[in-house]
Amino acid sequence: MLEDEYQLDFFSENGFVRKQCSKCGKHFWTRDTERATCGDAPCDPYSFIGEPVFKKKFDLAEMREYYLRFFEERDHTRLERYPVIARWRDDIYLTIASIADFQPFVTSGQVPPPANPLTISQPCIRLSDLDAVGRSGRHLTTFEMMAHHAFNKKGEEIYWKDHTVGLCDELFNSLGVDPMAVTYKEEPWAGGGNAGPCVEALIGGLEVATLVFMDLQQSKDGDIVIKGNNYRKMDNYIVDTGYGLERFVWASKGSPTIYDAVFPNIVNELMDLAGIEHELNNTEYANILSQNARLAGLMDVSEKANLFELRKQVASSIGTTVEKLSAIMEPVETVYAITDHTRCLTFMLADGVIPSNVKAGYLARLVLRRTLRMMKDMGITIPLSDIVKMHVQNLPEYPEFQEKLDVIEDILYHEERKFADTLDRGRRMIQKSARHYKEAGEKIPLTTLVEMYDSHGIPPEISKEAASEVGVDVDLPDNFYSLVAEGHSKAEEKEVKVFPYAERVSKLPRTKKLFYDEPTRMNFEAVILDIFDNHIVLDSTLFYPEGGGQPADHGTLAVEDIVLNVIDVQASEGVVVHIIEDVEDGLHVRKGDMVQGSVNEQRRMSHACHHTATHIVNDAARKVLGDHVWQAGAQKFVDKARLDISHYKRITQEELNQIELIANRTVMDNQRVTAEWMDRIEAEKKYGFGLYQGGVPPGKTIRVLKVADDIEACGGTHCVSTGLVGPIKILKTERIQDGVERIEYAAGLAAVRATQEMESYLNQSADALRVRPEHLPSTIERFFCEWKEFKKENQRLKEDLAHVHVTQMANEAISIGDLRLVAAVIAHADIDELVKIAGELTTNRDMVVLLASDSSGVKIVGAAGEDALKAGADAGKLVRRMSEVVGGGGGGKPAMARGGGVDCGKVTEALESGRNLLEEQIRK
């Protein structure tokens, strides 16, 4: 069945034959009738290294331009690249392919493509092969996927398989590729819920392009099975191609590794800094690298066993030992990886990823810390930002990088310091632990290493290093990271909140939303379309359903004299459902009834104020803190609202004041707030992805809201002009995650109330101290200092008092056996005083002291001198007995114990029983 998919006219008309690979058994198309293998690794090794396959050498900029122009000349529209952080999607963090730019709405057919057909060179980031980067000679974390896409619909076909393969082949020809060297390998493709036939274009053992014909979508009852999943044909079918820009450049140069082809100058500079002689002119050296890349092309080197196997093969092919080879290769591979990782960071940071401990920010930090570790290993001591600067200069095609350089440097500076702090802390922790195990004569257990990494971020290698400094050995297993992963097993699936009546509601017509056209009207008439379980659906409504961080409107629905309270409003696929407060004997309204709706105006206006204020504060924050600020969430309430923004350090009080001032100035400018329904793609083109700060709304058209300088896709209700927001008062900031700051504020009357509340705190505090509010800071400062002094003085006095008591009480001691007992009640003394007195008295070795006081309950202290202890006295037991008498408990050490109870009347009795017990104790 699938085989037919590949029987293209293009192949038959151009002398291609279909063959089966003698090694992997897969089918491929070639002009070379002699050919036996498919051309892909591992069936064919790289042959292009040292023998470029294009007639000319290209660098990145030249190759990208050549490709895009080639397709422009063949009726494709050139598109600007999208960011590497997928702002328009909520299912992935990073852009992983050019087609990701058009998912989900264009690929699903809901939204027309920005151009058709189109061509683009899309920077992508994939971190899945992190371990292979540098080692394999071909892996990169960041690459540009050059692509041409055609979005076809039934009856509206742009082009399909023949033309796609034809264009690809023509491109190769234009570059001077030997037609006999090109193979197209059949390799069905599936991913992200879609699938389809696909051919891989291979030259010289290198896969340079993948041509996917996406025409299937996953479906339970589909009749086509691929890799165990069922698929069915889609109405729209898409040409999804991917040409690796970096691989093209590599193929054009035939250099030993892709790294030497893509960013040779940075590789060379870092090699110098690491003290490595990276002389590709040296044939012996170049041969080692080439041989390594050739053989690495045949395997997955991210696994340690495979890497060792690779070393063995390369070593034997050039006649050396694995050890000698490793000594040469490891530093070189590390420098390659540093070069790659720093380019990845350049794209991430320039496109606005803020390093953090969650989400996309975590990925940035992962790469960043990996890079810092490798730099340390290589003895590269320049700041990370210097390397990133090299990349920015190396990529003049991206002028936006240059603009962001200041912020990038600042972020990197902060991150570098943070990591240094973490490592310092970790080193101390490990060494402490190591000393502990050294004393016990044991090795540091694996669980400790796992905890160090998992809870404190200390890489095991660093733990090992720090431990060996103390002289303790550590066993580091190969599967360390999978052991860590085990500890995290089975994260609980969170339940997705689904609207319970979605099915029933989906059969109803979409509700007409009156609140957009008439944001100030609060009363309306409508017809009931459906009623179920206290849920009412109308043909039109003024009630705003919960969404976009704005809570639902409340209010009433009335049919004649029946008035129903609306306590919640939800929307499901455009249908607004009003949820009614329980009424004892049923709702008494029917389908078809005409209702009078009335929205609670105060609630709505508070929400509107806070919603508009959110846009204003967001804009002010960006103006004060920088363009990297991005909304990460927001919620509005009646009395306040909050906004979460990405920012890489804490917001200072001055910055906060500045934000508040700018926000209020925007209010006073009193500009009109406008909303416009726009075509999604058109809006993206005009305003960029900043539109999606508040979330990505579905659908072909989106509501573009302009509040002063802030432009976002927003479905909320707003004030008609900024002036109506009223005052905006920032209440507090909070750091909810590393890299995400939460700003809480109130707007309108709520802001006035919040200010009044703050004022009342001030006034109450001032009243309590009998000063004017403006004197509070100095007065409180004085009070605090005095309080500390009094506390110290109090301490001293108690000690003095204890002295006085001591001399007096020592004289009053009674003899019990060889010991002396002091048993006394000291009125008004607190427990500390008793302890001091008892402590001092027992410097007399033969003394036993039992003291009690009756200030706020009974306090008891017992103590025994050294000789008394030897004689059998145990203050702990004495105090416990005495405390039981007064209805409490107590205990402590034989030398010193405390206790107490509630029954003040029995203090003397308690002392008596203490004395009796002591007599028993020393008799033994």
Place this chain on the structure above:
RNA sequence: GGGCUCGUAGAUCAGGGGGAGAUCGUUACGUUCGCAACGUAAAGGCCGCGGGUUCAAAUCCCGCCGGGUCCA
């Protein structure tokens, strides 16, 4: 989103229901022509904040605030 950790003197940390400690740093004195080193002593603590349990909480429980970190 899920998990793990930590907040004690200026710094680094120990203690982990019943007398708040160590090291470094600071200050003073001694030694020295002076410095370093050394010796002696002192100052320096809302034991993050708020509740709860208890006769008793730095210590146990709950909440909050502030850090750190791993994973998706």
